[in-house]
Amino acid sequence: xxxxxxxxxxxxxxxxxxxxxxxxxxxxxxxxxxxxxxxxxxxxxxxxxxxxxxxxxxxxxxxxxxxxxxxxxxxxxxxxxxxxxxxxxxxxxxxxxxxxx
Amino acid sequence: xxxxxxxxxxxxxxxxxxxxxxxxxxxxxxxxxxxxxxxxxxxxxxxxxxxxxxxxxxxxxxxxxxxxxxxxxxxxxxxxxxxxxxxxxxxxxxxxxxxxxxxxxxxxxxxxxxxxxxxxxxxxxxxxxxxxxxxxxxxxxxxxxxxxxxxxxxxxxxxxxxxxxxxxxxxxxxxxxxxxxxxxxxxxxxxxxxxxxxxxxxxxxxxxxxxxxxxxxxxxxxxxxxxxxxxxxxxxxxxxxxxxxxxxxxxxxxxxxxxxxxxxxxxxxxxxxxxxxxxxxxxxxxx
Numbered sequence: 001x002x003x004x005x006x007x008x009x010x011x012x013x014x015x016x017x018x019x020x021x022x023x024x025x026x027x028x029x030x031x032x033x034x035x036x037x038x039x040x041x042x043x044x045x046x047x048x049x050x051x052x053x054x055x056x057x058x059x060x061x062x063x064x065x066x067x068x069x070x071x072x073x074x075x076x077x078x079x080x081x082x083x084x085x086x087x088x089x090x091x092x093x094x095x096x097x098x099x100x101x
Numbered sequence: 102x103x104x105x106x107x108x109x110x111x112x113x114x115x116x117x118x119x120x121x122x123x124x125x126x127x128x129x130x131x132x133x134x135x136x137x138x139x140x141x142x143x144x145x146x147x148x149x150x151x152x153x154x155x156x157x158x159x160x161x162x163x164x165x166x167x168x169x170x171x172x173x174x175x176x177x178x179x180x181x182x183x184x185x186x187x188x189x190x191x192x193x194x195x196x197x198x199x200x201x202x203x204x205x206x207x208x209x210x211x212x213x214x215x216x217x218x219x220x221x222x223x224x225x226x227x228x229x230x231x232x233x234x235x236x237x238x239x240x241x242x243x244x245x246x247x248x249x250x251x252x253x254x255x256x257x258x259x260x261x262x263x264x265x266x267x268x269x270x271x272x273x274x275x276x277x278x279x280x281x282x283x284x285x286x287x288x289x290x291x292x293x294x295x296x297x298x299x300x301x302x303x304x305x306x307x308x309x310x311x312x313x314x315x316x317x318x319x320x321x322x323x324x325x326x327x328x329x330x331x332x333x334x335x336x337x338x339x340x341x342x343x344x345x346x347x348x349x350x351x352x353x354x355x356x357x358x359x360x361x362x363x364x365x366x367x368x369x370x371x372x373x374x375x376x377x378x379x380x381x382x383x384x385x386x387x388x
Contacts, residue, residue, distance in 0.1 A: 034222035034223055034224055034227075035220075035222030035223070035226070035227035036225065036227075037225060037226055037227055037265040037266050037267055038265060038302075038312060038314070038351070039306065039307075039309060039310065039353075040312065040351040040354075040356055040387065041144070041265070042308055043353070043354050043387055044146070044147030044150055045147075047147065047149075047150070048147060048148070048149075059308075061307070061308070062267070062305075062307065062308050063225070063267065063305060063307075065224050065225055087184060088147060088148035088149070088183075088184050089147040089148070089184065090145065090147050090148075090184040090185070090220070091222055091227070092222035094224075
């Protein structure tokens, strides 16, 4: 009986460890961008930010001037890189926020 | 209007031909994305950004017993060297018909660069001010009748300022075109172009949804007299004012623009054809 419990505990531990990547943090960054006015020019932001390493997706809400960047699990985006990408697109990064999904 | 010396009988090309070349040159203008149809704006591309534009233009002028219809298909490429510096090149195919004579082929090439030296970004709006330097190269056939190119290398400098916002747009532009002497000893008169534009986005759409901006432009052009071997041609030059409604429609990285220039007023020297209309349609792809 004890052996059975030990075996079950071991299997449960393995299951928890195996599931860890699924629950790994997916960093999400909110870039508040000034100068965004039209959808056609916003493509430049998507292109420049999307080229940064480990970026999973870029979503843009023009009315709010908000660029939401989702990174690959456990990867980070530095404010300096974000600022440079937005600048290369021809706009200005006003505020940089990090949250986690 | 000033009085100038006229020696029409000795000219190897007629004032009509000179006028039609002038019309053709005046229409050689590189359009850009985010901008009105006939007025160059201050916007530039993002760093490393490419844009391809396919353009169709149709212009007609008539009067003084003459008529010209010109059609032009052009391919234009633009590239953003930095977020404030764009270079561009344009190659047109031209078809011209003047009083029953028709010719078609490659027109003059245009190379240009635009540098935005002032940019102010605010939430939902961007103010830009830029300088343009553009050269038209004599690649078009100048031995055909009517001519497809001027045979000269001409320079355009321009200063542009504009606002892009979620709802409203405005642009002001000033350009000066310095023409050199072309083949046959003909030198087109230098030209000043001033533009004033208002625009509105009637419906605020989301990113990647179809987006429409409506423009209304006022375009004023003033050309000096053409000259032939240093002698001014009487029936050339003068001013024209156009009102130009247009539309800029985009979806994703694709854009279509269309507009027509309608003459409002003119003050042309002597007797010469005047513009009936100028129509332009473009398709753009950004990558």
